Amino acid sequence: MTGAQSASNAFKVVLLGEGRVGKTSLLLRYVENTFSETQTPTVQATYLSKRVALENDGAATLNVWDTAGQERFHALGPIYYRDADAAVLVYDITDSDSFDRVKSWVKELRQIAGSEISLAVCANKSDLERARKVSQSDGETYAKSIGAAFFSTSAKADKGVAQAFMSVATALDAKRGKSAAGGGGAGTKTSGVGRSRSLKIAEEEMKPRGGDCC
């Protein structure tokens, strides 16, 4: 759906991670349940939308945005994070640099989004156990320290992928429910990195003057 979506159950999820960590494969595995041995680190689609049936009989639509992972595009990150409800951070267990990069993404996300955004960390390529450079306990400890869910995933072996996205959907649905119960109203509001900036407007500016108050 290209247009406006039902405000109450559509969530924006950004997929973050260094190039070649397997973001695309994860996404394709999840959305289309396909994995190609020959697939290079490219994506078949850079934007994917999937409606998820939740365990509580509810439903949520995840709009997953793939993002440019090259270092030279780092400054563009906020354009993609903006209004995100969740971020799935992916690293390659055979590449410790990609794990460090996840940490820098998280720092940036925290600066921009605060604690509002839901996080999930995926330790990808778990099928390459022999070449592992980042231990599972390091990944789990780090995820716990930032309040993120942790998943050991392998797009190739179809391991942990659906669980990771389902966890994100469930967490977002729970957050939405809490928000609605708290009187925030479902409406058009969902958690996420808002676009609004704080403004302190001078008192006199708020008074309407004739017909041209704006």
Added chain:
Amino acid sequence: MTSDDANEDDARRRPSSDVIDELASLFLDEDYANRRRVVDDASTSKDDANTPARRGESSPLMRSSSATTPARRTAPPATVRGWFSELWRSLLAEDDDEWADARRGRGGTPTGARAIENIDLGMEQEMEVVLRKTATPASSERLRRTSSSFGNRRRSSGSGGGGYFFGDDEDEIVRSSSSSSDEEVSSRFVARDLPDVFPGKKVMTVGEGVMDEIAAESQRLWGAPNAFVTADDCRRAVRSLAEAKVVCAAMDERLEAWVVKTRVRDADGEMFDGDDLLEYWRRRAKDMCEVFLKTLVNVGGRLESCSTTPKHRDSLLRVVEGYVTGGVQRKLFKVGIHPKFAREDEFTAIRLEQLASLPIDALGLEVERYAKVVDDEDIIASLSSLGDLSSPSHMATRLVDVSTRIRQAGGDEDDPMNADDLLLVLLALVARAKPERAYSLVRYVETFHALVSNAHKGEEGFALANFSGAVRYARGDACGAIIEKSSTARLEHTQ
């Protein structure tokens, strides 16, 4: 009816300028610093003495009390102006009450006992009453006929009256399967019995079949959110509804009167910079959308279903955004955004010019693979004229089309494009298209797209983010270094 009669009738239906003034003033009373004040006390107006407007008093139109409040603390509205004052007050009082289902089936007009009471008091009011009516063969036939045109209807086995019920994704009409002699049917008095005192809203006879037609009309109007692309689409849709005419007229007045302030000070006396101004303008536009939206929903009629049906709601959100942003876009660009970001636009234009002359491998793109797509004339023309489109949503829709075409031309299932390449190809295309005042355009679309809807989280938002990313990357140091490196290499090659 002669043409004179028609003109007279039309003039009678049109809201008076007083009403418009009042509505416009109500719209002006918004407090944009998130500390909304209640509207000025309308009861002080000498020609609106019966309008209850003391601050803090509960509104007879508030959802919790409408139509059922036994003893009102305030007098009922005497005029349309009064009615709208009350409506406005109730909207302000509701604050976070968004899209509550409580109003479902009650419309925005005073109903039932409340309406009867108002008639007794001699108030100007459209009237809706509940009649005991024997369903006639003709009306049953009509129901069957109208029902057959919709695929998602079913008959209920209940004995209640007619109604229109909505599921999450599909709409369905549920009706009584029996024609009980004492079936309750909502109906309205005919125009002959009551004067047409509700400006802009046609008084009509409504039986069960016609009620069904209203539901069908609602579905026809709002069933396809993506049908609303241009600002004209949005204007046409809402202006076609007689029940929305007064609100549209007020909004038109408001949009026309909206002056884009460029000199605003913060609480410390400092002048707002460009970013702050954008946020300031965005809040105003957003507030206008919210006011317009809530008022339209409360008007009821064919707008009623928009408060409860997901697709209808999305349609109305798009329509409201298109209506408001389409109405202020030119002003915002001309008075606000273009002058404020003139330097940035100049710099961006220079950068795009430089980038356009670079071979695409300098950007990091495979020449063989992407040479054709970066010279796609249709895409270039689409991007070049982006600023001519009528609203941010219109622009976003085009960018979705552009992204789709790029992906199709630049990859296939076996060898698809990735997010990095998509961004770079878009950058090369934007450089070739050179959209006028590209930086202003980016800032405008970023700021004013999806003011009240959720479209920024979907594919439109993704396409906009990529466009924004391409222009911002073009302006950045990384791109500057590429341009410098490339021109140095060219110079050395020449020498």
